Amino acid sequence: MSIHILGIRHHGPGSARNVKDYLEKTKPDIVLVEGPPEADGILEWVGNEHLVPPVAILCYQPEAPQKAVFYPFAEFSPEWQAILYARKNRIPVRFMDLPVAHQFDIRAAREPKTDTEEAPSLNNTLAPHIPDARTVKYNPIAYLAGAAGFADEEKWWEHMFEYRQHPEDVFIAISEGMQALRQDLRLPYDRVEQLREAHMRKTIRQAEREMFTEIAVVCGAWHAPALTDMPKAKDDNDLLKGLPKVKVAATWIPWTYNRLSYSSGYGAGINSPGWYEHNWRYPADDGTRWMARVAKLFREQQKDISVAHVLEAVRLSAALTALRHLPKPGLEELNEATLSVLCNGEDFMMQLINNELIVSDKIGDVPSDIPKPPLQTDIEKQQKRLRLPQTADFKDYVLDLRKETDLERSILLHRLEMLGIQWGQRYGASGKGTFKEQWRLQWDPGFSIDIIDKGSWGNTVEEASSQYVQHQARTTTSLNEVCTLLEAAIPAELHTAVEVLVQQVNNLAAATGDVMQLMTVIPGLVQISRYGNVRKTDASLVENIIAGMITRICVSLPAACISIADDAATELLDLVYGMNDAILILQEADLTAQWQHTLSKIAGNDSTAPIIGGYATRLLTDHRQIAGNELVKTFSYAMSAAIPPAISAAWLEGFLKGSGTLLLVDNDLWTVVYNWMHQLEEDAFKQLLPLLRRTFSNFSKPERRKLGEKAKGGTAGNSGIHQQELDNIDTTRALKGVPVVLQMLGIK
Known part of the structure; x- marks a missing residue:
């Protein structure tokens, strides 16, 4: 009976070639590989023409899918070649590491210690210095490379082992090197590592009891000495006795070379998987x-x-x-x-x-008939039907929602987004209209965990996303969060979930007395009502809620604008800005009348925050509720000498929010502002200067330039020029363009 210990480097093409050659020479009758025993049942898929590496074994807890671990394999991984050899030669192959069922609870229960964390890559840092003991344990190759004078451990491994013609000598040398490191270095105790090696030895003993005569053991180089000189079986059995255990499931998933590299954070990764594949195929x-x-x-x-x-x-x-x-x-x-x-x-x-x-951005492939969670099966089925392949690299799509296939693609991507599976990232599509969406897709193997996690909500994407959104709707108490969910559920076409969300919005809106919270969600709801028409969705679902919320806002807003701090006034000003845009989009006469009445109450109350009062006056001007002498009278009162300069400046900032064009075309208003500025004391002017700068800095460059030119002329300004420009307008010709502008604005 012979036990052959083959210490390897994970994902090393030199190790893979040496393992393959050694197995073909010794012809073992069983192969034991470092890996999770829970995955023994899926090793039968290795050798299937549709299981194309890079792939990974995913082990997870069905009751808590976020507790999961991956075991990646590339074509040049020694473990893959060992398993492939056993499958082709029809001999038993088993994993021998400590079961994941034990490791999950052990790692969760133990105190976090730095000596058990995954070690970082030591590439390009080794040349003259020797790594510490903890680093050596997790990356012994780095120590040997540094001792040999190599700054790059991969380069050392490549030149020392890639072209060796006698693999048995290589494995002997590796085992001796690891033995020396383990003996000479004072290593920190790690219970999990002790348990892992004890279970590996237990598996070897089990193979001996089953009368296998040529046992090939493929393990990480660090473990080779521990499996060569084995202690008594009783010691290992005592160590493994009474370990906690959880239920674990295993399956195959596609992997990528990018996730196999150090840059992805993978502790056993390599710098150059694409180069290693080239070396494997063309030695x-x-x-x-x-x-x-x-x-x-x-x-x-x-x-x-x-x-x-x-x-x-x-x-x-x-x-x-x-x-x-x-x-x-x-x-x-x-x-x-x-x-x-x-x-x-x-x-x-x-x-x-x-x-x-x-x-490289290579991604592996997994057979379609391999056991998978139902939700993952449905996702892959839809990806195939809609021609949206899983790719490791970015791929951009511009979807035209007027086309049936593109619309279905958009629905799938929105539903996955609702489930928290961020396969696609949205960008603003170029061109006119709301019928286009631009997505950038990149598949991450880690999505498998999210898919398993969300699979408890349903077996299909539609069912899972609908149930998950309904659960979120019923458990949240934030009106803003529910409205955000509703805005996302409309393009995902989750009709049942939309009805639940609409009801929840209605309930929360009726219960809240916070007018600012209501104003925060109104613009989003208005966009939903408009977006629904593009998606052929019934927008009336939210229109009634919008009308009721606007009525409540109009009743409560005037009181909310009284006696508030400057910061709160600035925040409320932005909400009033968004609210006004929403009213203009809706084009509902009753709602517009309510809003105009509310603005009048805000503007006419001396206790209103000045910046909001000024902006309300400006909006009334835009709505043509104030004009001519009445506007000049209101403006003159706000800018009079009886009003403290700071209040007048704040009122002016609100009135001029977004544009100063009104001052250019209305010389009466310009005169009021000019005279107010002229009568300010020097100290008051210096105090107001930062506020005035902020006000005028928001104007466009042409506006600022024209205002400066007008200021040079005093109260006369360039009134003659403006009047001349107005006199030269061809009214008949200008009116011909009005229908076109109305059509562009969507106004009938």
Whole structure:
């Protein structure tokens, strides 16, 4: 009976090749692999033509899906090659790590300690210094690389193990190196690591009891010594006795090379998965094939690259390899040659090579008939039907909602967004009209957790999103949150959820006495009523609620504008601005009349905050409720010497909010403002100057320029010019454009 301990580096192509060669030579009758035993039942899928790495085993708690762990595999992962060998040769293959069912509760129960956290990458930081003990335990390869004088552990591994012809010698050397590190370094105690190694040994003993004679054990290099010199079985059994346990499920999911890299935060990641795949597939490449791929990528970017460029870059990489006494060009030599020859020393194109070739955006594939949660099955079915593939890279879509397929795509994306699955990110679509949406899609394997989590609300996207939104509607007490949900549920076409949300909005609006909260949600509800028409949705669902809320606002708003602080007045001013826009969009005569009456009460009350009173007066002017002598009279009173300058300045800021054009065309108002400014004392003017600057800084540059020119002329200003401009207007010709403008504004 022989036990073969193969210490490997996770996702190392050299390890993968050595494992494959070793297994083919020794022909074991069972293979044990470091991994979750709960996934033994899904190993039968390895070798299926539709299970294409990179893929990952997802282990999760069905009752609490957010408690989950991934076990990724690439084609060049040693574990993948070991499992694939066993499946092709029809021999048993098992995972031997500590079951995830134990690890979940153990990790949750233990006190957080820094010595058990995932170690960061040590790439490019090792050359002269030696890592601490904790770092060595999680990344022993970094220690050995640093001891050998390599700043890059991947480069050291590549040149030390990638081209070895005698794999048994490699595994012996790795085991001896790890044994020396474990003996000579004072490592912090980690109970989980002790339990993991105890369970691995227990699995090996079980294989021995089952009379397997050639047992191949594939594990992380760090664990190799612990599995070679095994303690008594009783010691391991005592250590594993009484461990907590939870229910765990396992399945296969697609993975990406980006998630396999260090940059994603994956602790066992690598710097260059795309380069490693190239090494795995073309081990004899002297750099020519790689440079050809770089040249192809550059040509796709319209960069002029000739065959001579490629040949010269290959020669340069070979020269660098010889100078450094290396067996063949590595990624560093090839990158330096690329930078010098193909990029002319400009490194901005190197980022493209890193993204497209060195890391790559490759995503794996999983068979459609593999056991999956029902919600995930429905999502994948709709993705296939609507031709929205899962991609690891960004992909942009401009959806025309007048087309049936694009409308269904939009509905799916909105529903997933409601479920918290942020597959798509919305952008403002270019062009006119509200029938377009622009989305940028990028699939993240981590969405699998969210899909499992939300699967408890329903087996289809429509059912799950509807039930989840209804649950949110019934549990929230915030009117603003419910209105936000309603605004999102309309384009998702969740009709039942919309009815529940509308009822909840009605209930909360009736119960609240906070006029500012009501005003906050009105613009969104008005947009819903307009947006519903584009989506062929019944907008009348919210129109009655809007009318009732506006009535309550109109009753309560005048009192809310009295005796408030400046900050509160500024906040309320913005709400009045949005409220007025909503009234203009609705174009309902009764609501407009109510709003105009409310503005009159606000503007006519001396106790109203000055900035709001001024803005209310301006809105009445825009609604043509105040004009001519009455407007001048109101303006003159607000800017009179009897009113404190600070109050007058605040009133003027409110009146001029958004535009100063009225002062340019109405010389009577200009005269009032000019005289008020002229009679200010110097000290009062200096105190008001910041406020006046803020007021006029919001105007456009042409407005500020014309106001400055007019100020030079005093009260006379440029009145003759303005009057002359008005006299030269061709009224008959101007009236012909009115129907066109009304049509553009949607006014019949």
